[in-house]
Amino acid sequence: MIEIRGLTKRYGDQTVLDGIDLSVAAGEIAAIVGPSGAGKSTLARCINLLERPTAGSISVRGQDLTSLREADLRRARRAIGTVFQSAGLLSRLTAADNVALPLRYVDVPDSERHERVRRLLDRVGMLHRASYYPSQLSGGQQQRIGLARGLVLEPPVLLADEPTSGLDPATTASMLSLLASLRDELGVAVVLITHEMDVVRSVADTVAQLDHGRIVTRGRVADVVRGSDSPLSRALLPTPPVGATAGEGGRLWRLRYDRDDVPATWLSQISRELDVDIAVRSGLIEALGDGTAGRVVVEIESPVSEERIRAAFFARGIAAEPGDGPQQEPDHLQTSALVGAGAS
Amino acid sequence: MIALATSWGQVPSLLAPALGQTGAMVGITMAIVVALGGPLGVLIVNTSPRGLIPHPAVNASISWVSNLGRSLPFLVLMATIIPFTQLVVGTTIGIKAAIIPMAIAGIPFFARLVENALREIPRERLDVGLAAGASRLQVILTIQLVEGLPGIVAGFALNLIAMIEYSAIAGAIGAGGLGYLAINDGYEQFNTQVMVGCIVLLVLLVQVIQFSGDRIVRSLIH
Numbered sequence: 081m082i083e084i085r086g087l088t089k090r091y092g093d094q095t096v097l098d099g100i101d102l103s104v105a106a107g108e109i110a111a112i113v114g115p116s117g118a119g120k121s122t123l124a125r126c127i128n129l130l131e132r133p134t135a136g137s138i139s140v141r142g143q144d145l146t147s148l149r150e151a152d153l154r155r156a157r158r159a160i161g162t163v164f165q166s167a168g169l170l171s172r173l174t175a176a177d178n179v180a181l182p183l184r185y186v187d188v189p190d191s192e193r194h195e196r197v198r199r200l201l202d203r204v205g206m207l208h209r210a211s212y213y214p215s216q217l218s219g220g221q222q223q224r225i226g227l228a229r230g231l232v233l234e235p236p237v238l239l240a241d242e243p244t245s246g247l248d249p250a251t252t253a254s255m256l257s258l259l260a261s262l263r264d265e266l267g268v269a270v271v272l273i274t275h276e277m278d279v280v281r282s283v284a285d286t287v288a289q290l291d292h293g294r295i296v297t298r299g300r301v302a303d304v305v306r307g308s309d310s311p312l313s314r315a316l317l318p319t320p321p322v323g324a325t326a327g328e329g330g331r332l333w334r335l336r337y338d339r340d341d342v343p344a345t346w347l348s349q350i351s352r353e354l355d356v357d358i359a360v361r362s363g364l365i366e367a368l369g370d371g372t373a374g375r376v377v378v379e380i381e382s383p384v385s386e387e388r389i390r391a392a393f394f395a396r397g398i399a400a401e402p403g404d405g406p407q408q409e410p411d412h413l414q415t416s417a418l419v420g421a422g423a424s
Numbered sequence: 425m426i427a428l429a430t431s432w433g434q435v436p437s438l439l440a441p442a443l444g445q446t447g448a449m450v451g452i453t454m455a456i457v458v459a460l461g462g463p464l465g466v467l468i469v470n471t472s473p474r475g476l477i478p479h480p481a482v483n484a485s486i487s488w489v490s491n492l493g494r495s496l497p498f499l500v501l502m503a504t505i506i507p508f509t510q511l512v513v514g515t516t517i518g519i520k521a522a523i524i525p526m527a528i529a530g531i532p533f534f535a536r537l538v539e540n541a542l543r544e545i546p547r548e549r550l551d552v553g554l555a556a557g558a559s560r561l562q563v564i565l566t567i568q569l570v571e572g573l574p575g576i577v578a579g580f581a582l583n584l585i586a587m588i589e590y591s592a593i594a595g596a597i598g599a600g601g602l603g604y605l606a607i608n609d610g611y612e613q614f615n616t617q618v619m620v621g622c623i624v625l626l627v628l629l630v631q632v633i634q635f636s637g638d639r640i641v642r643s644l645i646h
Contacts, residue, residue, distance in 0.1 A: 184558075184566060185559075185562055186557070
């Protein structure tokens with residue numbers, strides 16, 4: 081649906097984006113994460129062509145937008161709906177007029193205009209707020225109006241720049257379920273720029289990590305979380321901090337679900353097999369994609385050989401590494417280093 | 425000099441034509457100021473680095489000219505441009521002659537007020553229009569000016585009051601109006617009744633404009 085090839089943006093001799101390749105299929109939510117300063121905002125502005133890329137191409141449904149002249153480019157931009165970071169609603173227009181704004185620049189009959197605005201307000205659950213002004217709406221409600229406005233031209237691609245930043249968890253969840261329903265019911269290709277790993281895990285199909293203007297990790301979310309131990313993988317599924325140090329003779333092991341068919345009873349199975357007590361010190365296990373993903377830190381008391389322990393876990397699809405103690409457990413630090421302070 | 429005995433009853437008949445002259449001077453001037461100063465303000469804000477058509481050289485030169493127009497005290501400006509006034513309207517006295525310096529002082533003033541009103545609009549709101557495929561002109565007309573309207577109206581009221589003040593100063597070149605009446609009939613001829621009448625009327629005028637301006641601005645902000 082949207083195909084980005086070799087996208088490069090330079091300001092003077094500073095390269096902000098360096099050869100970005102990214103394709104997002106219809107009905108796919110592609111998350112783009114990265115620390116502030118990684119180029120997320122510039123990428124967003126290049127994708128909807130508010131900034132002209134220095135090099136590279138952006139194609140929607142096979143049409144290269146970067147090759148177009150100004151007037152054609154304006155028309156082409158309408159194929160990409162944008163949801164802005166702080167909603168960007170016009171303060172002097174009602175919710176309905178805000179949603180209708182993009183229709184003022186195209187030739188749409190009045191009756192259809194009203195119908196479309198009604199339909200979209202209904203879709204985002206804001207029909208009862210149609211005549212409210214933005215100042216009378218909560219942040220989450222404003223964000224939904226912004227989403228409805230981004231969709232009013234019925235674009236095949238939706239670009240959402242930090243659509244959940246500053247929203248409370250419940251509002252974030254409802255916003256995300258809206259995005260998911262757009263993907264599932266309308267087949268919209270969604271480019272979701274975010275710094276919230278929970279958002280990526282709960283709604284994105286694929287994830288790309290941007291660093292210093294390059295995509296350093298890219299893949300299906302489930303594969304990235306399960307298949308590797310990269311910083312992105314750890315940031316996506318962080319282990320909560322481990323409390324006290326390991327006891328006398330005990331050893332901490334950091335476990336990662338490596339496959340999607342890890343048996344639910346692995347803990348008791350391994351405990352019986354090795355004939356040892358296993359203490360769970362920290363962990364996060366949740367449904368992801370078609371299976372389960374998890375990161376767990378356990379403490380194994382008895383002096384069983386490392387090889388046996390490793391093999392027991394491996395047989396059940398779990399990657400195990402001995403950890404040297406809680407001080408070597410800075411997952412939350414890595415997370416913040418990876419995703420930065422948030423707003424870009 | 426012996427004060428002319430103008431009774432309180434006669435004051436309104438003196439004030440009415442003077443008010444009409446002030447109204448004409450200020451009204452015509454404001455029409456010119458809005459027609460020229462408004463677009464100038466839009467141009468200044470949009471040629472700035474964060475504007476819709478960034479252009480440092482154009483921005484710097486317009487800003488410079490605009491500052492020049494605001495740097496002279498009005499009385500000095502009026503005297504300085506007498507040859508220009510003569511050239512444009514063919515006279516250096518009267519209402520017509522007053523309008524030229526008033527407009528020259530008012531245009532850059534209004535341009536700055538418009539610029540301030542528009543500069544406060546978050547850039548993201550303009551991008552909304554661009555992302556929806558609007559031309560820059562459409563963005564200016566449908567987003568920038570709409571969002572900036574309360575600030576522009578507030579600036580208009582401010583400018584209007586400044587122009588009433590300038591019209592009084594212009595009374596010095598025989599432009600007529602309330603200021604002229606106050607100075608010539610009131611102050612120079614020790615005519616307390618006329619003086620008081622002019623002052624009361626000017627104070628009322630300014631209060632009414634500011635009050636209505638504030639009311640309109642409030643009704644425009646949501």
